[in-house]
Amino acid sequence: MSSFERRNAHFDRLFATQNLFWLGQNTNHLPMHSAIREALLRSIESEEFHAYAPPGGFTSLVHGIVDDLGLPHDATSALVKDGAVAALAVACHAFCKPGTNFVTTDPGWKWPMQFARQAGAEVREIPIYDAAAGYRLTARQLAETVDGNTRIVYLVDPNNPLGICYTEDEIRAFCDIARKVGAYVLHDSTYRDFADKHVLAARFYPERAITVYSFSKWLGLAGLRVGAVVANPTIIDHLAGISTATLGSSVIAQRAAQAGLAVKKEWMAGVQRIQRRNQAAIKESVDRIRGLSIPVYPSHGNFLIVECVELGLRPEALAAVFAERGIMIRQGSYHTPRFGSRFIKVSTTVPVEWVDAFCRELPGAIEAARGLNDVPELF
Numbered sequence: 148m149s150s151f152e153r154r155n156a157h158f159d160r161l162f163a164t165q166n167l168f169w170l171g172q173n174t175n176h177l178p179m180h181s182a183i184r185e186a187l188l189r190s191i192e193s194e195e196f197h198a199y200a201p202p203g204g205f206t207s208l209v210h211g212i213v214d215d216l217g218l219p220h221d222a223t224s225a226l227v228k229d230g231a232v233a234a235l236a237v238a239c240h241a242f243c244k245p246g247t248n249f250v251t252t253d254p255g256w257k258w259p260m261q262f263a264r265q266a267g268a269e270v271r272e273i274p275i276y277d278a279a280a281g282y283r284l285t286a287r288q289l290a291e292t293v294d295g296n297t298r299i300v301y302l303v304d305p306n307n308p309l310g311i312c313y314t315e316d317e318i319r320a321f322c323d324i325a326r327k328v329g330a331y332v333l334h335d336s337t338y339r340d341f342a343d344k345h346v347l348a349a350r351f352y353p354e355r356a357i358t359v360y361s362f363s364k365w366l367g368l369a370g371l372r373v374g375a376v377v378a379n380p381t382i383i384d385h386l387a388g389i390s391t392a393t394l395g396s397s398v399i400a401q402r403a404a405q406a407g408l409a410v411k412k413e414w415m416a417g418v419q420r421i422q423r424r425n426q427a428a429i430k431e432s433v434d435r436i437r438g439l440s441i442p443v444y445p446s447h448g449n450f451l452i453v454e455c456v457e458l459g460l461r462p463e464a465l466a467a468v469f470a471e472r473g474i475m476i477r478q479g480s481y482h483t484p485r486f487g488s489r490f491i492k493v494s495t496t497v498p499v500e501w502v503d504a505f506c507r508e509l510p511g512a513i514e515a516a517r518g519l520n521d522v523p524e525l526f
């Protein structure tokens with residue numbers, strides 16, 4: 148089997164596992180709002196999906212996304228994509244080419260680095276796994292890394308996996324640095340709705356900030372594949388011109404997304420209550436085990452990282468033991484080869500029973516992981 152086939156088979160097995168507790172991908176498994184169910188059923192029953200959606204998304208959805216971000220309609224445009232990942236891909240392919248560089252943090256999210264490399268850019272990762280710096284990118288680090296060939300500063304904010312969220316002052320400083328070298332700020336705001344306060348780079352750098360939007364995490368539509376890229380109309384025109392999704396995105400997914408925006412306030416109040424409760428439950432169990440710790444708490448994402456390096460345990464071993472017990476968590480190396488041996492990551496937008504099962508199993512799983520010699524391949 149090729150390495151791609153092995154990876155595919157791995158996720159196929161996960162999907163086929165009955166009653167799997169999905170605590171590994173920051174997806175949202177809380178029961179959907181009745182408005183989403185109705186929108187999905189209405190779309191299916193009317194069979195409107197025989198037609199292609201507009202290439203850039205239903206206008207009402209585009210307006211809803213711009214409204215949700217609080218950006219000015221007269222200076223903002225958006226393209227609906229098959230998830231934030233497709234939005235990131237089109238932005239990377241639009242601006243990266245040989246001779247340019249793409250700057251991001253380590254840890255961060257790995258796929259955009261792959262897109263930038265595919266387009267020929269050099270990828271520069273700035274290490275931020277550092278307690279002394281609060282696990283955050285500093286303006287100084289960024290200024291020292293960019294140059295006249297930097298095309299994209301890719302900011303995962305809130306950061307996946309760390310869970311930190313940048314302040315207005317930090318975002319302003321990052322934008323000023325990008326502006327000086329003419330770079331785009333690719334602001335991946337996939338987790339913004341879990342933050343206490345999130346500030347968009349587009350407010351300070353409308354000429355070159357690109358906001359990446361997802362419906363996977365706050366609304367729970369990961370498997371439906373819908374998200375967007377949002378920027379000024381000139382940038383969106385350029386991205387639309389090179390997009391491969393010329394026939395639009397899923398009609399059904401867009402209907403669910405529209406319905407979600409209409410009930411967002413009420414929905415998110417409930418989601419936040421549950422996921423912050425889940426964060427607290429994980430923190431409490433971790434605090435009871437010597438050698439485990441949570442570097443960033445509370446997390447501004449719907450996940451927490453748990454450091455296990457002091458236990459002398461490989462995160463992969465722990466993830467493998469949890470997998471045997473029907474619980475998927477993520478090993479740190481998915482995010483970062485450099486720091487990945489230090490931590491596991493656990494998602495919190497899940498039923499409380501799932502998190503309680505993780506907490507209950509944790510002490511025993513650590514013991515079992517110590518005795519595990521053969522760790523299966525994880526992705």
Ligand SMILES: Cc1ncc(COP(=O)(O)O)c(C=O)c1O
Pocket residue numbers: 172173229230231232233256303307335337360361362363369373374
């Ligand atoms: C930082 C970040 N961006 C984008 C995505 C993908 O979002 P989507 O499901 O909308 O493609 C993820 C998914 O885990 C992510 O962590």
